[in-house]
Structure formats: C-alpha cells, structure tokens
Amino acid sequence: MSEVTAKRSVAPVTRQALFLLFRIGEERYALRATEVAEVLPRLPLKPIARAPHWVAGVFAYRGVVVPVIDLSALTFGRTAEARTSTRLVLVHYRPDEAQPARKLGLILEQATDTLRCNADEFQPYGLDNRQAPYLGPVREDARGLVQWVRVADLLDDSVRALLFPTPPLDPARLEEAP
Template sequence: MTEPTPRRSPDAACQERLFLVFRIGAERFALDTREVAEVLPRLPLKPLPHAPGYVAGVLAHRGVLVPVIDVSALTFGTPAPQRTSTRLVLVHYRFDPARPDLLLGLILEQASDTLRCDPAQFRPYGVDNREAPYLGPVREDADGLLQWIGVQDLLDEQVRSMLFPADGGPA
C-alpha cells in the first residue's frame, strides 16, 4: 500500500514562485519568471561597436529596440553556444521609475526548464563577489547548486547608461 501524497497548504503554494532554469556550461542558474516578459528563440542581432564583449547587440522587437546581453559571456567570458535550446529571454529592466516598461534581452543557454519553489530555499553562498553583484543566493537539490540571477543587477552604471541613455531609448 502506498502512502497518499501530502497536500500542500494554500499558504505554502502562495509562497512559491516559478523560476526559469538555464545553464552556463555545466553550472545551473535561475531567473524569477515574474521578471520575464517573453521567451524567444535566438534571433539575429545588430551588433553595437565599442560595446563590452558581453553586449551581444540590439534586437528590433515589436517596434521597440531592445539591447541584448549574453549572460554566459558576462559571467565566464565565453559566449553562449548556438544551440536549439539557447534562448533570447526578454526581461523587465526596472532601474528607472520614470521608464517602467524597459526591456533587456538575455541570451541564455539551455533555457528550457522551470522550477517551482519557495524563494526562501535560496541561501547566501558566502562569497563576496563585488564584480558580479547579479549572482545571488543558491539552492541545493539533487542536481547540485542552483544560483539565482538578479536581473536588476546585471549591468553596471556605465553599461546601463550606454544601453539605456537618459534621452529615453536604447543605444
């Protein structure tokens, strides 16, 4: 006889969030899907001359120019490989309250899985990595460590002002 599956309380379900899980090489990372506007296949981009190497270019999407960064190149210095599971994920980039509808594109490897869990399961990982403030807490599971990426911390002030100039548009 098998035991019945325990039911989650409504309170526990309310605390859970959905995360988009992706990889950079063998390492796993996650984005809170509340920050995700749209998931697209990898699309051609217009390159931006003299931009940092992790700035992949600009995408024209539904009449809006969206700057795109390669999270693999930003994190480990190696661009994401061209795979069918490599996605272009548009996220809400809310650094300026006067412009709440800004989008930032992220090239993510193997962005094809999701995870529903309580955000409190992510814990600080004990490393002061000031060069990568977007690397947030980690969650351990059967597959190892999963690290939460903070979308709002991906760009430093210099790159942010280049990609989102004060005149209201992307570079």
C-alpha cells in the first residue's frame, strides 16, 4: 500500500450535507437539500380565503393541490420580492414521523445557490425564539451568518389543520345540503 493510500484511510471522514441557500431581505438562510423535492420558477397561485397573510395560495402539481407559504411574509411580515431569482421550492413537509410527508411550497427569494458543509458547523444562536421555531442554528462564513430553516417546524397546529386537514376533505360531502 502506498503512503498516500495509507494516509487517506486514516483521515477522519467528515459527513458533508448539501443546503439550498436563499435570502429574506439581506439575510441568508438554508434548507437541507434532502428536504427539497423540486425548485420551480414562481408560478401563479390560487389564493386561500381567510388564510394568514403569509399563506400565498395553492397550485396544482402533478395532480395534487399543494399549499404555498411565503417564507418572507411568515418570518418578517413582508411578501417576497418578485425577482427573477425568486423561486417556488417544493419541500417534503413532515412534522410528525407517524405521518407521511406531504408537499409544501415555499416562496423563496434568491434561491439559486447551494452550500456543502458539515451540518455540525451550524451552532445554536442563543435565543429562545418560540414565535419562529423553524429558525434553527446558524453558521458563520466569510459573508456573515446563514441560518438553517427546519421544514418540519414551519407550520403551527392551526395552519397545519387549514392546509392539511385530517382526514382530508371529501368532495362528495361538499354537495350535501347543510
């Protein structure tokens, strides 16, 4: 065995993860790529009456109606800017391991770059932000901080019940007289 091969076999293996980077205003955020199903251009949405302002609407995706939230509006109360880099990102939303993953759309600004790093490089930022439990740990690099967004924690119980009713609504029952 050569000396180079011997050194490679002794070197510790760091497990790197891939993240999709995006911005909310000037701030950088990241989604774990394993949670991303597909990145689409921004599409027209059907609004949902009486939903929170950050629920952008729904759209049909391969025969399934998918709810979409505007992460900028959810986080800071401002709708995402309509830029050429603003994307509709489909994620695997699974708040509970007992439930199957469902598709959820996220409107994200400047969702065009990725980051490959060790997930352990993200560290707690020292605040207990119960109003935004989806905002996870942060990682510092040459351009500042990037914060990990946890998909499973995006929706509270009331919005989850609105967007993903359990059991799903039966269209046949809609025609029944009240």
